[in-house]
Amino acid sequence: MSEQNQEVGDNEIHSEVLGNESRRKFLGTTAVATLAGAGLAMGLSACKKEAQTTAVGKASEAGGDASRAVTHGEFDVPPGKLDAYYSFSSSGHNGEVRIYGVPSGRILKRVPIFNIDPMVGWGITNESKAIMGTNPDGSLKYITGDTHHVHGSYTDGTYDSKYLWTNDKLNNRLARIRMDRMECDVITQIPNVQGFHGIFPDKRDPVDASINHTTRVFCGAEFATPQPNDGRDATDPTKWFSLFTCVDAESMQVRWQVKVDGNMDLVATSYDGKLAATNQYNTENGATLADMMSVERDACLFFNIERVEAAIKAGKTFTIGTSKVPVVDGTKEANKDPKTALTCYVPVPKNPHGVNISPDGKYFVCSGKLSPTASVVATELVHQWFAGELKDPRDAVVAEPEIGLGPLHTGFDGKGNAFTTLFLDSQIVKWNVEKAIAQFKGDKSVQPVQDRIDVHYQPGHGYTSMGETKEADGKFYNSGNKFSKDRFLPVGPLHVETEQLIDITGDKMRLIHDHTAYPEPHDAIIVRADVVKTKQVSDMNDFPNAVKSFSDSRIERSGKKVTVYLTSQAPNFSMQEIKVKLGDEVTMVLTNHDKVEDLTHGFGIENYNVNFIVNPQETHSVTFKADKAGLFWIYCTHFCHALHLEMRSRFVVEA
Amino acid sequence: MSEQNQEVGDNEIHSEVLGNESRRKFLGTTAVATLAGAGLAMGLSACKKEAQTTAVGKASEAGGDASRAVTHGEFDVPPGKLDAYYSFSSSGHNGEVRIYGVPSGRILKRVPIFNIDPMVGWGITNESKAIMGTNPDGSLKYITGDTHHVHGSYTDGTYDSKYLWTNDKLNNRLARIRMDRMECDVITQIPNVQGFHGIFPDKRDPVDASINHTTRVFCGAEFATPQPNDGRDATDPTKWFSLFTCVDAESMQVRWQVKVDGNMDLVATSYDGKLAATNQYNTENGATLADMMSVERDACLFFNIERVEAAIKAGKTFTIGTSKVPVVDGTKEANKDPKTALTCYVPVPKNPHGVNISPDGKYFVCSGKLSPTASVVATELVHQWFAGELKDPRDAVVAEPEIGLGPLHTGFDGKGNAFTTLFLDSQIVKWNVEKAIAQFKGDKSVQPVQDRIDVHYQPGHGYTSMGETKEADGKFYNSGNKFSKDRFLPVGPLHVETEQLIDITGDKMRLIHDHTAYPEPHDAIIVRADVVKTKQVSDMNDFPNAVKSFSDSRIERSGKKVTVYLTSQAPNFSMQEIKVKLGDEVTMVLTNHDKVEDLTHGFGIENYNVNFIVNPQETHSVTFKADKAGLFWIYCTHFCHALHLEMRSRFVVEA
Secondary structure, eight states, X not given: OHHHHHHHHHHHHTOOEETTEEHHHHHIIIIIHHHHHTTOHHHHHHTHHHHHHHHHHHHTTSSSOGGGOOOTTTTXXXXXXXXXXXXXXXXXXXXXXXXXXXXXXXXXXXXXXXXXXXXXXXXXXXXXXXXXXXXXXXXXXXXXXXXXXXXEEEETTEEEEEEEEEEETTTTEEEEEETTTTEEEEEEXXXXXXXXXXXXXXXXXXXXXXXXXXXXXXXXXXXXXXXXXSSTTTTOGGGOBEEEEEEETTTOOEEEEEEESSEEEEEEEOTTSSEEEEEEXXXXXXXXXXXXXXXXXXXEEEEEHHHHHHHHHTTOOBOOTTOOOOEEEOOTGGGOOTTTOSEEEEEEESSOOXXXXXTTSSEEEEEXXXXXXXXXXXXXXXXXXXXXXXXXXXXXXXXXXXXXXXEEEEEEOSSSEEXXXXXXXXXXXXXXXXHHHHHHHTOTTOOOEEEEEEOSSOEEEEEEBTTTSTTOOSOEEEEEESOOTTSSOOOSSSOOEEEEEEEOSSSSOEEEEEEEEOSOOOOEEEEEGGGOOXXXXXXXXXOTTOOOSGGGOXXXXXXXXXXXXXXXXXXXXXXXXXXXXXXXXXXXXXXXXXXXXXXXXXXXXXXXXEEXXXXXXXXXXXXXXXXXXXXXXXXXXXXXXXXXXGOEEEEEEEO | OHXXXXXXXXXXXXXXXXXXXXXXHHHIIIIIHHHHHTTOHHHHHHTHHHHHHHHHHHHTTSSSOGGGOOXXXXXXXXXXXXXXXXXXXXXXXXXXXXXXXXXXXXXXXXXXXXXXXXXXXXXXXXXXXXXHOBOTTSSBSXXXXXXXXXXXXXXXXXXXXXXXXXXXXXXXXXXXXXXXXTEEEEEEEOTTOEEEEEEEEOSSOSSOTTOOBOOEEEEEEEEOBOSSOSSTXXXXXXXXXXXXXXXXXXXXXXXXEEEESSEEEEEEEOTTSSEEEEEEEOTTOOSSHHHHTSSSXXXXXXXXHHHHHHHHHTTXXXXXXXXXXXXXXXXXXXXXXXXXXXEEEEEEESSOOEEEEOTTSOXXXXXXXXXXXXXXXXXXXXXXXXXXXXXXXXXXXXXXXXXXXXXXXXXXXXSSEEEEEETTTTEEEEEEHHHHHXXXXXXXXXXXXXXXXXXXXXXXXEXXXXXXXXXXXXXXXXXXXXXXXXXXXXXXXXXXXXXXXXXXXXXXXXXXXXXXXOSOOOOEEEEEGGGOOOOSSOOGGGOTTOOOSGGGOEEEEETTEEEEEEEEETTEESOSEEEEETTOEEEEEEEEOOOSTTOOEEEEETTTTEEEEEOTTOEEEEEEEOOSOEEEEEEOOSOOSTTGXXXXXXXXXXX
16 A cells, blocks of 8 residues: 555656646556556566656656657648558457558548448448358357457568458457458458467468468467366366467468467567567466466567477377367477477566567567566577577577566667557657667666657557568657547547557657547558559459349349349449349349449448448349338449439339 | 530530649549430530539639648647547448547547447447347347438527437438437437438427427438338339428437428428428429429428427328328428418429528528529528418529539538538539629629639538537538549548548638548538537446446346346456356346546457447446357456456356
């Protein structure tokens, strides 16, 4: 209790008034104090000296610092001008992926994935339902999802604009987005895991040098469960474990899984294709908070992909329950000999929450909210450990600078600097990696921390433009903040969240603007606009059920099953009236014959809960029961043309 | 065919190159040419002279006009500053309502209405499903909707921040949003109609002067159908008709309906509470395009609310099918005597598409895409017609200025000027109402049109700040455009749409910026920020199923039905483990005991397709079948607190 008071007191002493807002007071009472109050003060106590230094050191920097001033218009994207970057962002438990323009912050598209979108017809058309997965009665298996990460496919160490992947932490699925159309094309259920959180594609093959592009996607799972999880061992946590999963980037089939100690958050991959990494908390495999805190350090866990796949080839595998996916043992206990180990547990301070690799491929940076440090792990030294040339995995840590309270995720500018979100300090800290290494080696004259900037409030993920590729350009940094407090007009009980865009080109970071984000965004990537290649008009032949000519329009009946083949061309559907009988199972197949870019039509049936769109040259279908007799107008729901309102047809259900 | 070529030719002659875009060419080939090609050239032919004048007259205005220049930063909302206005916007067939900040264009909230939102749990919780409506098996009746209009409740002629209403054109429902929480609280199914398009609340009672606030919401329906629509008369259009509906603003029960001729789009109401208006197309009641075009004019239709309600009281009603709603006859044929008429059909040029009332209450402006004019109908003269003092309803038209091609919707600045979207010209035209009246009276020296500005492209709705209240302030105008073409980075086959914000304080309109809008926005209102009063923390007592203390946490079983009473307080749920049996029907009731603003928790169950949020002091519940045995982690899906990731519980289903 005195600990908690002390903590709050310190925060209030250092409180700065920014405008009219007592920012530190807010932070003191919600984040730091509650953390201390919850009995997790140990990590904080250790870092309190640093915290004070940080806060004091910062006071002079905050407020009216002219070098941080952004000129009005400097980052404007005026009417008619295009953004320089795309940002592909997760949406948390909204279940979608969002595409933003950077620096404007404009939302260019919502890509429905695990949610239903009646605008597009996602979750309504037969085609989207087949991707999402259905129950035997044809209803959707899931209508919820929780996307935390979005990452793109690589060729030669940078984005190739082919695919994006995103995770579902809630129902444990991996989804792929084809980037030419910016639509989800496959969703894969990951077996044997819960809390599927981190993902990252590999960047090249670990063995075959000619495969210099993404062929695997790695998936980290957070929650340990009984295995198999069919009712057994539900009260015996010693039998629970979680798994690291590899999915084939093309077929989207699950290739293999690795049994691990502890819980995984994020995933990162090396540029040489040989390593995948994940931050591990609760390496004790504890089921209660006390058990989870019993050892001094957790780990940044590395997978030797070549060895894992060799072990699988050699049949050193087991399977879990009804799942056919081969599993290998990656636990610490089973991988004590570096020369044969599949995994390497590099000790880092407790409860790391993020792992990111530098654009030069040399360092993995791992940190978490309980220590005020970032651990820098050298890729080369991890390789040396696997080669039996490094005694202790901890020796792979080449720096551990104190950077501030609650460090979570790190982005890079490609110029040797790292930018880490400080969750508890509500700041972004810029620090130099080589300086941190020099300091760690004993040089007391160097100061790794280069700059700090306040964000509003409590940043989770942060990421830089092209920062997860070898083309990191050091232009923009985005801070995804968990609370906006009073930064925007109130809209009732739930405030919108914030994305703050920061200019990182100079020595000092400059806040460009606050964007709003419908809850709950997590991670994202920022991709140069010229990298992204999209297709504005589809090929009719890509749709196997296309109604290829107007004269193919017809109604076919097979017992109670009726299939209606329709076409659209502005401002008409090919049939003015469609007659069926009460009780029929009706399938409507609609091909849009318009060829002009963006000449999309909507297909809505009054009172029949049907709506979807068909973009030019596309085909979609819906199946439903004709369970109401009467006349039901069909209308074009998506503005298409001067005579859009006149674009109608009639669905007649005879009693 | 030569007509079409001629039209395209004209457009190309007048084409202007704005930047690198051949804007006129785009318009020529998609909008004007297709309209002509589809055989609807008659209206256009009539207005061609005007079109040429317009285009030529405009050429000098477009491009580098210094008086239109917006200074960088002039309309910026820098980090930490609040917007001056809210915009409440429809979303078309996405089914939601959106709240934007103006002038920033930031999206402050999505309000799920007719769609499912797994973030909030809309369509997932029992409480939201009860509002949305379910089938006997508990599944949602509809998961699609098409919102076109959003309007707020009035007191003394301006917004009172109590309610918003929005329509569903697809499944014919009226939804209400309570503005303190910005959440939908009631959805009412409108019987006997299809294509429910326009809505407007009344502004005061037509009789009782003490009721100076909204008590009714009027609903216009576009599509005529057989009545009752149970399979009869499906091929006999002469028996089809549509209905104008009145819903009680408080109870949300349907009060009455009026049978009308033709099809209705928008609705507007007078400031004196006595009149509701709707624009009518197809007053011929035709079923084919040729039939719909057989008479010279359509109508702006006025309802005498006092008389309609007196007729209902007097029992001069009928009902339709199984609906119990009293219906009166408002057709032209049945309302020939002005002194007893319930309705007044004021003739206006064919196919009007919008009707809006001026902030002084004096004029209704009605226009549509087939005539280059806006018809100004004097409120006072409509009253005179109902009093038997005006011979011909057409005499209520006091002006009909030629304003440009494809006029649709009109906003007002409260200073005597009207701003109309020109769909075909892709412009906003500013014109002076009194000057238009003077011109109509014969004064050839006045020029009603004051200014034009290009928008990009094909504007539908346009609206001004506070423009639908007596507090219209003439600050901002928003143009909702149907096509963005190449104004934003491409995102595959479907481009995002645009909202363009225009400064209307000066003589010349100035384009402030382009915002993106996820398809398909239609109408909106712009409300001064100080008018809107929201509540950030709910009252636990407003939730009848609240679990009011931690010690009330429990599991109750009745046969196979299990109810789990849970509470949350950061960073814990009140039970660490919840055990049920395979096959149980489980209801989880969760009350959030946190009291701090925005300390919202999410409740997700792994692989069980359950997610919803509970804001501080709120209670929500879900019911589902425990159909999988095993251990399923429950986790907080909405970032709440420093120990958010640790906020977990376990759902154990025993085999």
